[in-house]
Amino acid sequence: MESQAVHQFFFQLMVMLLTARLFAELFARLQSPPVVGELLAGVILGPSLLGWLEPSQVIKLLAEIGIILLLFEVGLETDIRQLAKTGWQALLVAVSGFVWPFVLGFGLSRLVYDRSLLEALFVGGTLTATSIGITVRVLTDLKRQHSREAQVVLGAAVIDDILGVILLAVLYEFSRGGDVDPANAGRVMGLIAAFFALAPVFAKLISLLIRRFELISQTDGLIPTLIVSLVLFFAWLAHAMGTPELLGGFAAGLALSRRFFLPFGVALRSDPAFSDRIDTQMRPIIQLFVPIFFVMVGLSLNLRVIDWSSSFIWSFSLSLFAVAVLGKLVGSLLLRGAWVERFAVGIAMIPRGEVGLIFAELGRTAGILNNEIYAALIIVIALTTLLSPMLLKSFYRRFLPSVPVRGELPR
């Protein structure tokens, strides 16, 4: 971008925010995930349809802030105690729901469609992480958010997210080198392990400093500037350590989450009122920036240059979609307990979302995924997110209307 006029920038930003909001609301009314509406807003405004918006450098950087704030929020909402409660069941569902889609997506791309190794890795990676938001809402509508299967799904989605982000860091390193290098992967895994072990502790210590500072501060607006600075700092630190920026956002969020605790720190207990203030004050900022990212993803998609008459895009999208659904179902069937609950868990795990979109976007900007593969991934993500709530509702109405809400599966 050259020197974009200020009023043009204001107008672009306004159009993005308003269109995103409109379609998010529309999709919410259709009982569909708002995020798909925001994607669609980007598709409509972008080269695929109207061609009104071409994202400038500024909008792209605002979208980058959007991603790290999104991962910050994912981290913030991660409930580590929840994981401990659902324990092995959730871990089992998560790991198999991570491994199967990855292996199937990778195999499909590599063996059936003969894509390059890096491409196949990104396609597999995109299918791994579960987007739990929409499922939680459906389960809440059905008044089953406290059921045991809901708890398993929540736990599994958290683990999924973490595994997905780690895989993303490894693929990010590959994409920078342009090649798959196991030694390098090992090094990156080491760095990520170090980052994940140290960053949240470090971030937690800083957040305690911020809390102290807040108590004696004589100015307004401490939390927005300091917490955003903290997130930016960890994003920068993650980059400096050779991992993706968004890992830093996630680590910072994890450290500030209500349920995060330091191993030795009795004296370092979370202060719920402080967490509440962070939550209240960061949420509007997150809500402002995150839609910019999703609209950007839609803008990045050019459906016009795709050859819709070739069978490739259709067969690839549909088989990838099948793989994405099956991959998540397989894992849940390994659970113990009644088969209906197992299926409910599997269906609830189907939606892909934020992390998948970040995978696809990273693969595209690194020049690894071409426009068609990218489009197929976005389509698959959108379909899984649209399918799961519908499936889940009809499934519950048919098979589980009489199951008590807090019915415990045998451990």
Place this chain on the structure above:
Amino acid sequence: MESQAVHQFFFQLMVMLLTARLFAELFARLQSPPVVGELLAGVILGPSLLGWLEPSQVIKLLAEIGIILLLFEVGLETDIRQLAKTGWQALLVAVSGFVWPFVLGFGLSRLVYDRSLLEALFVGGTLTATSIGITVRVLTDLKRQHSREAQVVLGAAVIDDILGVILLAVLYEFSRGGDVDPANAGRVMGLIAAFFALAPVFAKLISLLIRRFELISQTDGLIPTLIVSLVLFFAWLAHAMGTPELLGGFAAGLALSRRFFLPFGVALRSDPAFSDRIDTQMRPIIQLFVPIFFVMVGLSLNLRVIDWSSSFIWSFSLSLFAVAVLGKLVGSLLLRGAWVERFAVGIAMIPRGEVGLIFAELGRTAGILNNEIYAALIIVIALTTLLSPMLLKSFYRRFLPSVPVRGELPR
């Protein structure tokens, strides 16, 4: 800006936010205005001292969002009923506190220092608007925020702001044309009058729509995206009408302020709970963006290229400072009532702030103010803001310790 790396952008932004916060806090502790601390942060980081930061295009656009959000906040806090209460006294103080500094600043630049007509107009304009924030805080510390003189000062400052913003729009038009054209000024005044008459009403109607929409919305984050969009839209509209963008921010804020009411609209009464939600959710966003603007102003200042050995910068700054102080005092002496109260009002009106900085910045970017005049203006603004609280406190301790807090001046 070319394609700035994401992590560099994150780092720049973080350094700006943290340094601004640090100095704001430091200044607050020294009983001085935080905004001067934020300016100083920019001076330290910028070419004047360390030379670490050169604002990229992105940072500049974020600063632009900062300005319009700042003006939005000024509008939001404008209390029109307050004006009605203090009435003529406030109007008198405001108008004379607007006219005298303008005339004196203009005369000094034009006649004594032989600057160009446009330069002199910008110098005069910079001295007009009172920054009331710091004064209110001092009066609150002295428990005199409900006194009659405080009310007069508050009312006058609001009128000052409005007059200042109107003058800014006229000068903006001159700066675009590169010349002073009375016919053009008339046209701009007409447009501004139209904008000020219509925009708040229009914005109010939109805000009522937003409130309706919020009641039935099924998604989160409606207020941050819609209110920011509203502000961006009015900024864009203001530009489209040939007035500065920030006028739009101000109009939007005015329309959303608690005390704004439409002439005929009994049915359109403000909803205090809705205003509260806007306030709570917009404040963190404003607090995040506004410091970026003030740091930018500091960054724009290059104290190194100024010839400090020449007498010009010293004599110009000091005489301008004298004029800035005297100009505000003169107006207050026209009030009726005890001379101590008149002086208190005058001293309280001395601080210049946000609007003055915007004047200076606009004059600089339009190529009208050279580095030395710009530096002198920033120095004068900083000095007035530092001087007034000190003066006010010692004045009250000496002359008004025994005056009852709610003592009414004769009308």
